Amino acid sequence: MNIAIIGAGLAGLTAANLLQAKGAKVRVFEKSRGVGGRLANKRLPWASLDLGAQYFTARDPRFRTKVAEWLRAGVVEPWSFSPYELCETGLRAREDGQTRYVGVPAMNSAAHELAENLDVRLNSRVERLLVANGQWHVVTGNDSTGDEARFDRVIVCLPANQSKALLHEYEIASRIPTEVHQACWALALATRGHVESDIKGFFGDDFVSWVSRLSSRPMRDSSAHWDDLWMLHFAGNWSEIQGKNTALDLVESGSQWLNRALSGYRSRPLTVVEHYSHFWRFARVIGQPLAQACIVDSDIGLAVAGDWVAGGRVEGAYLSGLAAAEQILTGL
Numbered sequence: 341m342n343i344a345i346i347g348a349g350l351a352g353l354t355a356a357n358l359l360q361a362k363g364a365k366v367r368v369f370e371k372s373r374g375v376g377g378r379l380a381n382k383r384l385p386w387a388s389l390d391l392g393a394q395y396f397t398a399r400d401p402r403f404r405t406k407v408a409e410w411l412r413a414g415v416v417e418p419w420s421f422s423p424y425e426l427c428e429t430g431l432r433a434r435e436d437g438q439t440r441y442v443g444v445p446a447m448n449s450a451a452h453e454l455a456e457n458l459d460v461r462l463n464s465r466v467e468r469l470l471v472a473n474g475q476w477h478v479v480t481g482n483d484s485t486g487d488e489a490r491f492d493r494v495i496v497c498l499p500a501n502q503s504k505a506l507l508h509e510y511e512i513a514s515r516i517p518t519e520v521h522q523a524c525w526a527l528a529l530a531t532r533g534h535v536e537s538d539i540k541g542f543f544g545d546d547f548v549s550w551v552s553r554l555s556s557r558p559m560r561d562s563s564a565h566w567d568d569l570w571m572l573h574f575a576g577n578w579s580e581i582q583g584k585n586t587a588l589d590l591v592e593s594g595s596q597w598l599n600r601a602l603s604g605y606r607s608r609p610l611t612v613v614e615h616y617s618h619f620w621r622f623a624r625v626i627g628q629p630l631a632q633a634c635i636v637d638s639d640i641g642l643a644v645a646g647d648w649v650a651g652g653r654v655e656g657a658y659l660s661g662l663a664a665a666e667q668i669l670t671g672l
C-alpha cells in the first residue's frame with residue numbers, strides 16, 4: 341500500500357514510522373527545510389535555540405514506552421528541576437511532581453530519529469490533494485510528480501486550521517474545528533550576569549507565560565559571549581491580540597520583564613547581548629481532545645491527525661499519529 345503523509349511533525353513521523361514498519365510504502369511531504377514541526381530548533385552563530393515546545397511530559401503508557409526507547413537511544417533526557425511560578429511577591433517554587441523530558445542535543449532530536457529511514461520530501465508544501473478512482477494525487481508547490489505520486493491512502497498531520505484549509509473540498513473539513521490553537525511569540529535572550537542556579541524554568545503571568553533557562557538543560561550550549569540563554573514564551577491571549585506585526589519592542593519589554601521576575605535571584609540586572617524572536621501562528625492547543633484520537637473518512641481513504649485531535653502537546657501529537665496509522669492498518 342502507498343501512503344502519503346502530509347507534515348513531518350511528531351504526529352506525521354509517528355504515523356509514517358509505524359506504517360513503514362508494517363510494510364507500507366510511505367512518503368512524507370514537509371513544507372519546511374527540516375523535520376520536527378513545532379519541536380523546532382534554530383541554529384544561529386551565537387547559539388542553538390529550541391523555539392517551540394520546551395519540554396514534554398508522558399502520561400499515556402504507549403507514549404511512556406516510546407519515551408523509554410528514546411531515552412535508550414540517547415535522543416531525549418529528563419530535564420530535572422523544580423519549576424517556579426511568578427506571584428506578586430516574586431518567584432516561588434511550584435513543585436508539581438512532573439518528569440519533564442527534552443530532546444538532546446535539541447528538541448527536534450526525537451523527530452530526527454523517527455525520520456531516519458523514511459522517505460521525507462522536504463521543501464514540499466502540499467497545495468492540493470486530489471482523489472479519483474480510489475487513488476490520491478498529492479500536488480506540491482514545487483513539482484507535479486505525475487504517476488509516481490499516486491497514493492492509496494493519505495494522512496494529513498498539520499495544525500487544525502491548515503488541515504481544514506487543505507481539505508476544504510472534502511466533507512472531513514467540516515469535522516475539523518477552528519480556534520483550537522493559540523498564537524505564541526517566542527523570544528530568546530542571551531544575557532550577561534549571574535542568576536541562581538535553582539532557576540531553570542518558571543511559569544509567568546498573562547504577559548509572558550513560560551520561561552526556560554535554555555542553558556540549564558542537558559547537553560545545551562555554553563559560550564564565553566553570554567552567561568545564560570533564556571526562552572520567553574509570551575502568553576497565548578496576549579500573542580493573539582498582538583499578532584505577527586506587534587508594535588511592541590519585544591526585546592526591551594521582554595528583558596525588563598525578565599529582570600523584574602528574577603529580581604530576588606540575581607545580583608545585578610542582566611544585560612542582553614543577543615536576541616532572536618519568532619511568531620508562532622498556531623502554537624499550543626486550547627480546545628478539548630476530540631472523541632477519537634484521529635478523524636477518518638473511510639470512503640476516500642483519508643485520515644487527519646495532529647496534537648489538536650488528542651488534547652495538544654507532544655504526547656497528543658504522538659498518540660494521534662499512532663491512532664491514524666492504526667486506522668489505516670485496520671482498513672480505516
Ligand SMILES: Cc1cc2nc3c(=O)[nH]c(=O)nc-3n(C[C@H](O)[C@H](O)[C@H](O)COP(=O)(O)OP(=O)(O)OC[C@H]3O[C@@H](n4cnc5c(N)ncnc54)[C@H](O)[C@@H]3O)c2cc1C
Pocket residue numbers: 346347348349350351352369370371372375376377378379391392393394395396397464465466467497498499502506524526573620622623624645646647648652653654655656657
Ligand atoms: C511555542 C510553543 C510551545 C509549546 N510548548 C509545549 C510544551 O511545553 N509541552 C508540550 O508537550 N508541547 C508544547 N508545544 C506543542 C507541541 O510542540 C506540539 O503539540 C507538537 O509538536 C505538534 O506536533 P504535530 O505533528 O501535531 O504538528 P506540527 O509539529 O505543527 O507539525 C506539522 C508539520 O506540517 C508542516 N506543514 C504545514 N503545512 C504544510 C503543507 N501544506 N504541506 C506540507 N507540510 C506542511 C509543518 O511545517 C510542520 O512541520 C508547544 C508548541 C509551541 C509552538
